[in-house]
Amino acid sequence: MARAANGRTTAGAAVGDSVEPVPQRLLAVATRLFAEQGFEMTSVQQIVDAAGVTKGAMYHYFGSKDDLLYEIYARVLRDQHARMESAADSDAPVDERLHAVAADVVATTAANLDDTVIFFRSMHLLHPDKQAEVRAERRRYHERVRALIEEGQRSGVFRADKSADLVVDFFFGAVHHLGTWFRKDGKLTGEEVGKEFADLLLASLRP
Amino acid sequence: MARAANGRTTAGAAVGDSVEPVPQRLLAVATRLFAEQGFEMTSVQQIVDAAGVTKGAMYHYFGSKDDLLYEIYARVLRDQHARMESAADSDAPVDERLHAVAADVVATTAANLDDTVIFFRSMHLLHPDKQAEVRAERRRYHERVRALIEEGQRSGVFRADKSADLVVDFFFGAVHHLGTWFRKDGKLTGEEVGKEFADLLLASLRP
Amino acid sequence: MARAANGRTTAGAAVGDSVEPVPQRLLAVATRLFAEQGFEMTSVQQIVDAAGVTKGAMYHYFGSKDDLLYEIYARVLRDQHARMESAADSDAPVDERLHAVAADVVATTAANLDDTVIFFRSMHLLHPDKQAEVRAERRRYHERVRALIEEGQRSGVFRADKSADLVVDFFFGAVHHLGTWFRKDGKLTGEEVGKEFADLLLASLRP
Amino acid sequence: MARAANGRTTAGAAVGDSVEPVPQRLLAVATRLFAEQGFEMTSVQQIVDAAGVTKGAMYHYFGSKDDLLYEIYARVLRDQHARMESAADSDAPVDERLHAVAADVVATTAANLDDTVIFFRSMHLLHPDKQAEVRAERRRYHERVRALIEEGQRSGVFRADKSADLVVDFFFGAVHHLGTWFRKDGKLTGEEVGKEFADLLLASLRP
DNA sequence: AATGAATGAGCGTTCATTCAT
DNA sequence: GATGAATGAACGCTCATTCAT
Known part of the structure; x- marks a missing residue:
C-alpha cells in the first residue's frame, strides 16, 4: 500500500480509515469537530487531518x-x-x-x-x-x-x-x-x- | 467643537461619544455587535472604533x-x-x-x-x-x-x-x-x- | 525578468531570491538579523521580507x-x-x-x-x-x-x-x-x- | 496608614516595603527581574509592581x-x-x-x-x-x-x-x-x- | 483526483510612554 | 512628587483559500 513521506496512508482502506467515501467522511468528521469545538475554532487543517485526506481533496469536493x-x-x-x-x-x-x-x-x-x-x-x-x-x-x-x-x-x-x-x-x-x-x-x-x-x-x- | 486629525472628538460630548464611562460604553457596543455579527466575526478593532476609544483603553478595563x-x-x-x-x-x-x-x-x-x-x-x-x-x-x-x-x-x-x-x-x-x-x-x-x-x-x- | 506589482520577483533567480530552498534561506537571514539586531528587536516581518517570502511560508516550515x-x-x-x-x-x-x-x-x-x-x-x-x-x-x-x-x-x-x-x-x-x-x-x-x-x-x- | 482602592500601601514603610529610597528600590528590583527573565521579557508594569510604586513614579526618576x-x-x-x-x-x-x-x-x-x-x-x-x-x-x-x-x-x-x-x-x-x-x-x-x-x-x- | 507550498489579510494582544490632574 | 487612564504602533501568529504540479 502506498505511503506518503509523512506516513499517512494514501490509498486503500487502512484500519480506522473506513471504507466510506471521502465526502461523507469529511462531513462526518466536520460534524463531530464543529459540535465539540465550535465551527470557528475548528480549522480546515484539523478536519482534513481527522478525515485522513489533504486540503486539496477537501476543496475538490466542497467549495469552502x-x-x-x-x-x-x-x-x-x-x-x-x-x-x-x-x-x-x-x-x-x-x-x-x-x-x-x-x-x-x-x-x-x-x-x-x-x-x-x-x-x-x-x-x-x-x-x-x-x-x-x-x-x-x-x-x-x-x-x-x-x-x-x-x-x-x-x-x-x-x-x-x-x-x-x-x-x-x-x-x-x-x-x-x-x-x-x-x-x-x-x-x-x-x-x-x-x-x-x-x-x-x-x-x-x-x- | 474641537476635532483631532483622526476625526475623533477631543472635547465635549459628541453623538456616540456620550458621557457614559468607557467600560459601560464598551460593554453596550460589544453586546450590540456580538448580537448582530456573532462574537468571532466581531473584531476588537470594530468594538473600540464603535465605542470611540483605542484598543489600549479597552485592555485597560478588560483582560481580553x-x-x-x-x-x-x-x-x-x-x-x-x-x-x-x-x-x-x-x-x-x-x-x-x-x-x-x-x-x-x-x-x-x-x-x-x-x-x-x-x-x-x-x-x-x-x-x-x-x-x-x-x-x-x-x-x-x-x-x-x-x-x-x-x-x-x-x-x-x-x-x-x-x-x-x-x-x-x-x-x-x-x-x-x-x-x-x-x-x-x-x-x-x-x-x-x-x-x-x-x-x-x-x-x-x-x- | 517578470516582476509582480509588489516588486518581488516571480520567476528566475534574482539577487537575494537565490535558488536556495526557502527554509535554508530563512535560517540564514534570521541568523544574520538576530546577530545584528538581537532576537527580540528582529520582527518576523523583517525576516520574511529579507528572505523574500511571506509570513505564511515561514510558518509553514517553522512553528514559531x-x-x-x-x-x-x-x-x-x-x-x-x-x-x-x-x-x-x-x-x-x-x-x-x-x-x-x-x-x-x-x-x-x-x-x-x-x-x-x-x-x-x-x-x-x-x-x-x-x-x-x-x-x-x-x-x-x-x-x-x-x-x-x-x-x-x-x-x-x-x-x-x-x-x-x-x-x-x-x-x-x-x-x-x-x-x-x-x-x-x-x-x-x-x-x-x-x-x-x-x-x-x-x-x-x-x- | 493610607490605602488606595487597590489595597496597596501608599505611604509609610510597610513590611517588605523597605526604607530604601524609591530610585534605589527600582534599580534593585529591575536588576533582579532582568536577570531572571531578561530585559525584554520584563515589562515596566512588572518592575513598578514589584517595587511597590506606580509607572508615573518610575518615569519621574528614570527617563525610560x-x-x-x-x-x-x-x-x-x-x-x-x-x-x-x-x-x-x-x-x-x-x-x-x-x-x-x-x-x-x-x-x-x-x-x-x-x-x-x-x-x-x-x-x-x-x-x-x-x-x-x-x-x-x-x-x-x-x-x-x-x-x-x-x-x-x-x-x-x-x-x-x-x-x-x-x-x-x-x-x-x-x-x-x-x-x-x-x-x-x-x-x-x-x-x-x-x-x-x-x-x-x-x-x-x-x- | 489530489497535493502541499505559499499567499495575504487580518487577528487578539502587548507595552513603553504621555499627560491632565 | 505622583497617579493611572489612555495612546498608538507594533508584534507574533492563524487560516481559508489558491494553484502549479
Whole structure:
C-alpha cells in the first residue's frame, strides 16, 4: 500500500480509515469537530487531518469551509422533513398524529444532537443567501405542524384560544434546546423524552 | 467643537461619544455587535472604533475579548436572578407564583434579546473556567423554578406524573429560543408572549 | 525578468531570491538579523521580507519565531560536536589532542561568530524545554573535553592540582566570549587566535 | 496608614516595603527581574509592581526603561573600576598585583552575577550612544590590566611571546562567562574561583 | 483526483510612554 | 512628587483559500 513521506496512508482502506467515501467522511468528521469545538475554532487543517485526506481533496469536493456547514444542515433538514411528512399524513386522529410528530421530532433531534447544536450555534456564520435557504426549509417544516394544530382547533380537539403559531414556536423552542441538557447517557432516552414532551404539548392544548 | 486629525472628538460630548464611562460604553457596543455579527466575526478593532476609544483603553478595563463576553453574561444573569427571586418568594398561591415567574422571565428575555442570543450562540467560546461559573449560576436559577413546580406537585395543584426537571427543561428551552423568532416590532409584545407562554406552561401542568 | 506589482520577483533567480530552498534561506537571514539586531528587536516581518517570502511560508516550515532560534542552535551544535569528536579521538598524545581540539573550537567559533553571539545573548528567550535540550547537548560537549584533561592529569602530562571542570569552564568562557572582541578583519585570523588560545590553555596546565 | 482602592500601601514603610529610597528600590528590583527573565521579557508594569510604586513614579526618576539598564551598568562599572585601581596600584611585585587584580575581579563578578548576566545579554539593546559610553569605560578597565601584563613582560616575570591584548581577552572572556555556570550555592565560593582562575592566568604567563 | 507550498489579510494582544490632574 | 487612564504602533501568529504540479 502506498505511503506518503509523512506516513499517512494514501490509498486503500487502512484500519480506522473506513471504507466510506471521502465526502461523507469529511462531513462526518466536520460534524463531530464543529459540535465539540465550535465551527470557528475548528480549522480546515484539523478536519482534513481527522478525515485522513489533504486540503486539496477537501476543496475538490466542497467549495469552502462554509459549504461544509451548509451541507450538514441540508442533510439533516432533508432527513427530518421526510420523517415528519410520513408521520403527519397518516389517517389516525389529529391528536394522535400531532403526538406522533412531536415525539418523533424530539427523538430524531436527540439522535442527531450534534447537528442541532451546530445549527443553532453557527447558522449566523453562513452566507446570508444560504441562511435564507435554510430558514425557508425550516419554515415549511414548522408550517406543517402549525397546520396540524389548526386542524385540531377547528375540529374542537384542541383549545382555540391560543395562536397555533405561538404554540409551534413554544414547542420547537423546547425541542431545539435539547442540546443544552440532553445527554445520550442520561436518565431518559430520546424516545422517552419525546413521549414526555409530546404529552406536555398535548396537555397544554386540551380545551 | 474641537476635532483631532483622526476625526475623533477631543472635547465635549459628541453623538456616540456620550458621557457614559468607557467600560459601560464598551460593554453596550460589544453586546450590540456580538448580537448582530456573532462574537468571532466581531473584531476588537470594530468594538473600540464603535465605542470611540483605542484598543489600549479597552485592555485597560478588560483582560481580553473573552472577558467582554463574560461580563455581558454576568450582568444579565445578575439582573434576571434578582427579578426572579422576588417573584418566586411572594405569598401568592403557588400556581400564581409560577405563572408570574414564567411570564416575567419571558418578558425580560424578550427585553434583553441580544444578551440571550449571544449567550446561547457563544458560550462555548468562553474560557472553560468562566463557562463553568456561568453554568453554575444558570443552574441555580433553574433549580429555583423546579422547586416551585415540585411545591405545586406536592400540594396537588400540579400533575405529579411529569418530572419537574423535565418540565423546567421544556419550558426554558422555549424561553431561550425566543431569539430565533421574537421581534420587537412583531405582533405581540414581550409581556403578551410572556402571558401566553405562562398559560401554556400552567395548562400542561393541570392535573 | 517578470516582476509582480509588489516588486518581488516571480520567476528566475534574482539577487537575494537565490535558488536556495526557502527554509535554508530563512535560517540564514534570521541568523544574520538576530546577530545584528538581537532576537527580540528582529520582527518576523523583517525576516520574511529579507528572505523574500511571506509570513505564511515561514510558518509553514517553522512553528514559531522561537523555532527559528532553536534550529540555528541545533545546526551549530551538531556541526561543532562532529568536528570535536574526530579531533578528540585521534591517536596522537593527549596534550596534542587537547591542543587540536582547543584550537579547532576557537577557529570554528570564530568562523561562525554570529551563531555564538546569538546563542549566548538569546538562549534565555527560548522555550524552557528547548533550552534544556540545548544545554544538555552543550554539556556533553564540555564533558568530552573534561575527559581529555583528566586523561592527561592521570598520565602526569598535566598538573593535577586544578579541577578539570574548572579548567573547562575557564577555557570555554574565553571561547564563548570571542564574539565581544573578535573581528573577521582584525589583526589575527580565527586559526591564529585558536593556536594562541590553545597555547595558553596548555601552558596553564603545565605540571 | 493610607490605602488606595487597590489595597496597596501608599505611604509609610510597610513590611517588605523597605526604607530604601524609591530610585534605589527600582534599580534593585529591575536588576533582579532582568536577570531572571531578561530585559525584554520584563515589562515596566512588572518592575513598578514589584517595587511597590506606580509607572508615573518610575518615569519621574528614570527617563525610560532603557535608562534603568544603563544605570545598572554605570553602577557596576563604577564599583569595579574603583576596586581594581586600588589593587593594581599597590607596591607589591607585578605578578602578585596581577594575581590580586584577577582574583578580585572574579570574586566581585561572582558577587554581582546578576549585573554581569544582564550586561552581556542585553547591552545590544541599549541606545548606541550609551553603548559606546559603556564600552569605553570597559576598555579603560581592560587596558589597566593589559598594562600590568606588559609591565611583567618587560621585566621578564611573564613570557613575552604572547600578546598582552590577547591574554586580557582570554582571561576576561572566562570571567565574563561566570554567569553561565557559577552558582552561589555551588562547590566553590567566588573567592575560591578567583584564586583558581588567577592561578591559571599566572601559570599561562610563566616564561 | 489530489497535493502541499505559499499567499495575504487580518487577528487578539502587548507595552513603553504621555499627560491632565 | 505622583497617579493611572489612555495612546498608538507594533508584534507574533492563524487560516481559508489558491494553484502549479
